[in-house]
Amino acid sequence: MNCRKAKTLLIHLMGEDLAGEAAAEVRRHLRECPACRREWDLLVKSWELLDGYETPPVSHGFARSVMRRLGCETRVGVQTRHTPRWRFASRLLSGLAACLAAVATAGLLWQHLVRHDGTRGVPPAPVVPDEEIVRDLDVYENLDLLQRLSLLADLDVVERLDRSSLTGDAKRDEE
């Protein structure tokens, strides 16, 4: 057995986890190898050093104190037996309030979106009286005529002028 393998097995040997041939082999190696024996001594002494760590004795009134604590806790438990129900109710109420607030916020947001998005919100059609529709239709149909109204007026003036000049010439001839 080499030192590397022996050193890994030393802790197992100390913990009495190594038995049989393996343990005998490590022990044989320890007898032959001073370095591993030194490592073994270190391990054993470190482990034995822990024995000196003693705890102080527990106080005489320890058990009484535990029972007193239990008594206090039991009394507190009786007094506050309904606390979980109140807690449940308050949680339920706060949950409902949160849901309502969420619904209201969503509604407001929806309205806001509808106002700004033309495809979703079509404004209601204004109510127009029938007379106005007929008048507008009339105007539309005679638009062409109306656009040429000034021209027609000019033509009318010219026609009148011609007629009057013609009638004037005829009177002069008779005279």
Place this chain on the structure above:
Amino acid sequence: MQEPFDRDTELMLRCQAGDEACFEKLVERHKQRVFGLVFRFLGGRADAEDIAQEVFVRVYHARRSYTPRAKFTTWLYTICRNTCFKELRKRKHNTVSLSQETPPSGEVLADRIAQPHTASPSAALLQSERVHVVKTAIDALPEAQRMALLLRKYDQLSYQEIAKAMGCSAKAVKSLLYRAKQNLRNSLAPYVEKGESSETSSAGRDLSE
């Protein structure tokens, strides 16, 4: 024929039935071992007794969940371990940086342990120094290694019992103990070597005289 219960189980069953005097007897029987584990695990804190009391309060509150299939001490150690871990977590959260001591590295710990305090004339002082060195080395171990080591070394629990108390496999316990022993050896080696060298030098002095 049904096997009779051991004394602890019997007391616990009677406690389940509402006999509080039996619970007090249980506390009396196990107070020192619970206190010892808490004290060593939490690094010798002054409030270790309060926390040990807390363990028993929890045992009382959990009495209905106890079944006689498990050994009472294993169940007790499970509760003790949970309380200790919880306390340690609480301590980590609550401690502000001013009072928090950073865990020492291996070298720092070795230097601290190797401080030349061995010149103390009194045996009591020497013992107190040893306890301090051991306490420092144990406190430097990770939580799980520390718990496994304390249960094995001071309470002589088997691997199976430790595994049950810690909620892991026996193989995992072996691994934890292996690493704990290795870490302890590294931490305590300077102190052990120093002790050896002082013994050798004093022996040498004696021989020369």
